Amino acid sequence: MILSQPIQKQSLQKMVRETLRQAILEREIEPGEQINIRKLAEKLAVSTMPVREALRELEAEGMISFQSNKRILASQLSQEDLNDIYDIRIPLEEIALLKCLERNDKSGLRRLEELHRQMDKPGVIGGEWFNLNRAFHMKMHEMSGSARLFQILQGLWNSTGPYLRLFSDHAKAVSQANSEHAQILDSIRRHDALLAKKVLKSHLRNGLKTIAAALGAE
Helix, strand or coil: CCCHCCCCCCCCHHHHHHHHHHHHHHHCCCCCCCHHHHHHHHHHHHHHHHHHHHHHHHCCCEEEEEECCCCEEECCCCHHHHHHHHHHHHHHHHHHHHHHHHCCHHHEEEEEHHHHHHHCCCCHHHHHHHHHHHHHHHHHCCCCCHHHHHHHHHHHHHHHHHHHHHHHHHHHHHHHHHHHHHHHHHHHHHCCCHHHHHHHHHHHHHHHHHHHHHHHHC
């Protein structure tokens, strides 16, 4: 369990933030769940201060919210929220991918290929696949060479992460995503901007449909 692992003192606030972010992404903290700072601090074996500071940073990323009644909640998305996020995310991801093609980052491409090989191994689903999938998309964003674009896309991805985590348990959805990742990689190798935009948009739209279905089933 993510929250049962005590935090070391080095880079304390950063480690608390990353631990809480991962717990939210993997739904150890569920969307809409009320968060208790004191209980989190006890689980992580730290004081309440770094937990509060980390939660404030995650609030800026849209992953949690501090309510006017002093309650702290993990963010919960509506269908309208999802549509808004993807309306913003898709054109930004297209820009990032086109920048990636322009930069011709061969070492970055090799890393994407390795992540894809790991994702595409038989039996890789669930949390393992989810984390590899996140790493794959974060690497593509990084390969754009734009720190600002990377930061924005990371926040948008993290906003939908808890819902993406739902379909990573389903072999059929994972297999389709792996196939789409392979097409994206092919477009990068061929430096084919039109193909890259086409397959990426299809991949993200399919992801939205899957998340919307999971949202409706909750």
